[in-house]
Amino acid sequence: MTVTLADVAARAQVSPATVSRVLNGNYPVAAPTRERVLRAVDELDYVLNGPASALAAATSDLVGILVNDIADPFFGIMASAIQAEIGGTGGRAGGERLAVVCNTGGSPEQELKYLTLLQRQRAAAVVLTGGAVLDAPHAAAVAAKLRKLGEGGTRVVLCGRPPVPDARAVALTFDNLGGARAVTEHLAGLGHRRLGYLAGPEERSTTRHRLEGHRAALASAGIEEDPRRIVHGQFDRRSGYQGALELLRRDRSLTALVAANDSVAAGACAALRESGLRIPEDVSVTGFDDLPVATDVAPGLTTLRLPLTEAAARAGRIAMGREEAPAGGIGGVRGELVVRGSTGVARG
Amino acid sequence: MTVTLADVAARAQVSPATVSRVLNGNYPVAAPTRERVLRAVDELDYVLNGPASALAAATSDLVGILVNDIADPFFGIMASAIQAEIGGTGGRAGGERLAVVCNTGGSPEQELKYLTLLQRQRAAAVVLTGGAVLDAPHAAAVAAKLRKLGEGGTRVVLCGRPPVPDARAVALTFDNLGGARAVTEHLAGLGHRRLGYLAGPEERSTTRHRLEGHRAALASAGIEEDPRRIVHGQFDRRSGYQGALELLRRDRSLTALVAANDSVAAGACAALRESGLRIPEDVSVTGFDDLPVATDVAPGLTTLRLPLTEAAARAGRIAMGREEAPAGGIGGVRGELVVRGSTGVARG
DNA sequence: TTGAAAGCGGTACCAA
């Protein structure tokens, strides 16, 4: 019923081996023969059987892209850039790879589950994006899984994620600490002394590194740390909204709000507006990542721009084996501060 | 080197067949035997070979989710909801399916490419989300491909997409026409007579249906259509921004702007703000879909809320065979108008 | 340049 390679071979009057060679294009085949085969493929409307092919070749066309939250444009942008590199060219039969985006929801269990599923599929490569959960047992489990994937021939690339020891995975890390420090130093330089910080989930690497940078900047500006000026939440608008309200409730005199990322910043802006505060005149708000959405929400929003698209594209190329990865991975992709009408202290 | 099912069988002192039964859990196996097998699996750290399994069983664990733009929250929300239904339970070995999100970028070629790739992988199901390209040849090609997928045993579900004739695909359609009409009728009811319309890409089904609804409402309100009050663009913020500027350039006296979706509306709001116009006092803006992002951008934004999450979840369940498909394979999903401080005409 | 044939690792039918 379904057309197989043997059917094509019969129709083209060649052996199955020859058809396979034509389809994979990795072996010399006489032009006329190739023609006949391709015509037969066309006439029979033949589609290669992926599983069979993967089984025989011990590798598949699948490339997994793990994201923490598919509804977050941050990951959407990265996934899109990676996919563009992957789906484009190269690969076996048909010259195409299937880039599959897996949504872990930031849950370590889901992450492990997807990694196992990809391992089961003998994925050609796996790209993990965004912050990692720092919980030790889970980190160890993920590290072990990545190691196994690597041993099984799957290329592993980390993008915007800290390196994993012992797993031969290429790591493209973002300089979250440096970026966050630059943001807060900028605000301190404008004269802000009372800064609120809207942090991400406690156990996430991005949360921790950005917070460290913030603290470092506070310290060097001689501003004393106050735990009441930090609230933790998710990396989403809702958390930014609620967090900003909470920070203002604790201290209405804050002159600046630093958000862990742009979605959080967007929510914070909404909260400030509803509280009758102007941005950035009354309260200066800064984000992180520089997503377009944030620009719309608050034209006066200052953010640290991470080269998401570039980094993701690079990760994609490395995953495809089209770009060399330096030994030990690539450290600290730097961000750039984008100042949009940020103002100094106007109140009290 | 890699552990196979035979290794597990040897270690557990049973036949490969028994191991397979234990792993798939679809066949009675004595409890003690099962125990031994599971222990062996654990000790050897065995992971099932997906391709081999798919080849033998003639079906895979893969479920494809096609989206037009992964960076658009509209699709992110839907993909996330579908994935939640799919990744959860059921399925073969391990009880898990791999939900893979494929980003077509709205291109018919990419769409076909991914469908072929999924066909090649013998995907268990495919869910196509969002508007379809109406170009006849492409539509026919997609229809043919879907038909073939269906024949090959892949369940096909359309979510927010018009039905495809002859392809035994379940269609969960959104009532775009009715929704758009409701939006414009609402504005007309407030006294607006000079309305601009920011449409999506010309050849997209969603664009056309929403535009039809808009026109129907104009007609029944006795407002004459003016082609200069319609601009086409993409379904993104940038198009909304540029489109709004263009509409205002053509006619500064517009009192209302209807956007094809919320991202477009967000961009339009940004453009209006920069043009010194207040929303909704000077110009009433309405969106479509009711994405959270739009609410942030313009607290006064009226939108038509589509039950994206619910519809997507339902599509996911249907794809998994856990929910009955609507009679005739087509279910119309209605939206609901959410009015947020929309005002009538205040100018001229 | 092409063909023959031995796997790749499971699954599921048929027996026992």
Added chain:
DNA sequence: TTGGTACCGCTTTCAA
């Protein structure tokens, strides 16, 4: 309840 064993459809030596 368990085992034996033909396949599933393609890839890839090895020979010709």
